[in-house]
Amino acid sequence: MDTEISLYESAEKIHAREVDGIFDQFRNATSIILLGAYYLLPWLNWDNRQAILFDLPARKFYIFGLTFFPQDFIYLAWLLVICAVALFLATALAGRLWCGYACPQTVWINAFVWIERLAEGKRAKRIKLDKSPWTREKILRRGSKQALWVLFALWTGFVFVGYFTPVRELDNKVVTFTLGGWETFWILFYSFATYGNAGIMRAKVCKYMCPYARFQSAMFDPDSLIISYDETRGEPRGGRSRKNATRNHGLGDCIDCTLCVQACPVGIDIRDGLQYECIACAACIDACDTVMDKMDYPRGLVKYTTENNIQGKPSRIVRPRTIIYTALLVVLVTGLIGALSTRHALRMDVIRDRNALYRELSDGRIENVYTLKVLNKSEINQPLEIVVTGLPGLTVDTDPLTPIAVAVELTAITVRVKADPDQIDGGGHDISFEANSTLTADVAASSTSRFFAPITAGATGSE
């Protein structure tokens, strides 16, 4: 009888050992700054409204003093390209620096691990707890960890939705149990995603799901920073006591304590060489440096280095790919700053009256009716003067009489343009519309349309 062999091997649970060192402190600092920014930014106000708010129903994105509309999507695309090029440059120079210190997955894992330590204790205690039966202590510790994780995840989900719905209104709705269906769904969905990714799956997300982990090696070259074990110095590895720590006993500097492996959040052994699972968190450097200090050996058995350095060749920071990425980044950032600083506060579209090509008025003049859709991206109402040019003797009436482009809104203005048929030819003519703010000198928008007159008008009747 054939025996069925399972091709699935369940991954071992990883309890990363606590480390203390310069890189751990740096990672904690970046985590605190980034998490602090995430949780506090929605509460920050700017010009009497939420500083960062992506108001999807109103199709307006508020980012501090700037308001973006769907027409400004180009800026968002531009910003994403800048982020991508910045990531390419950082990767070419410093390897997976993003993964180790700034990726949201890393940052939230840090927070969840911190809660886990608070509830269940250090690594040895957690491993013991895993193996112990369900005693009162285990239920209490596990229960408090889960409760804190769920609360933290819900808070994260709430803040996430607070970037899309005014956070103070949302807060009020939560307190008064009047949350809408979609708001509830997204809070729970994002909470669940946070809990699942950072609490349960952790480094498996980096290992199996993250697309960046798959293609980042394409941005590496022999001069990119990697974390590596110094094999020539460390081998042959072997245990020894601190009393017998002198370096002339035929062994390398690695005392085979496996602390670097225990500290690794993805559970790999850096001594086996560079592996794609490595997220370059440098926990193994901190762990090994502590061991080297205790043994009175120089630090850096595991260290940041480059492939060229390992082979005894000099490393270069300035090289073709870093020059190209830097130049591209400078051009893109300068372009974006320039485009944003010269962004027009007004934008106008002209829509012709679809019901009638033209009207003949009782005084004999020809009238065409248009609707001006004026988008005011500035934070203040702009009183407008509408000017129409392109034909001799044009007169303009607007409804309302003194049109005002309302701040951060799309305003519709009806415009009646009249012409004397004796002064123009029949048929269609190109005309230009200008909306000039009477409040701010350089705030204006322009657009074009067609003016139609009966073919009997004027001399030639051109179309």
Ligand code: SF4
């Ligand atoms: S090998 Fe070192 S740097 Fe890489 S993930 Fe493990 S601990 Fe972090």
Ligand code: SF4
């Ligand atoms: S921490 Fe350092 S000494 Fe200990 S096993 Fe790892 S590389 Fe060797």
